[in-house]
Amino acid sequence: MSGRAYLQALDALCAELAPLSPARRSLAPKPKSNHPDRSNKHGRRQNALTPKRVAHAAQIAKSNVQAGAMLGCNPQSFSRRCYELGIETPQARKRRQHSEATT
Numbered sequence: 001m002s003g004r005a006y007l008q009a010l011d012a013l014c015a016e017l018a019p020l021s022p023a024r025r026s027l028a029p030k031p032k033s034n035h036p037d038r039s040n041k042h043g044r045r046q047n048a049l050t051p052k053r054v055a056h057a058a059q060i061a062k063s064n065v066q067a068g069a070m071l072g073c074n075p076q077s078f079s080r081r082c083y084e085l086g087i088e089t090p091q092a093r094k095r096r097q098h099s100e101a102t103t
Contacts, residue, residue: 048072049073049081051087053071054082054085054087055085055087057070057078058082058088058089058090062090062094063094064078064090067089079091
């Protein structure tokens, strides 16, 4: 039995035993996204820390921890990415505002 015939027989058997959810009608692998920011050829996220997302998170977050949580990464990765892009982190913004207020 070829691989394709095996998958078809398995699909038929599974359809008889329990209907699948409307979103997944087949046991065949899900197609990967073609969008470069969403996934690469292995289906993993790629470029999750885009400059636009990092800048937005840095503007609205009150801390690096909060900004990292917004982007789904740890604060160190967020801070490093901000440094690479030349974006002021929430922690640096807090420090700068505090020093401006005291002088």
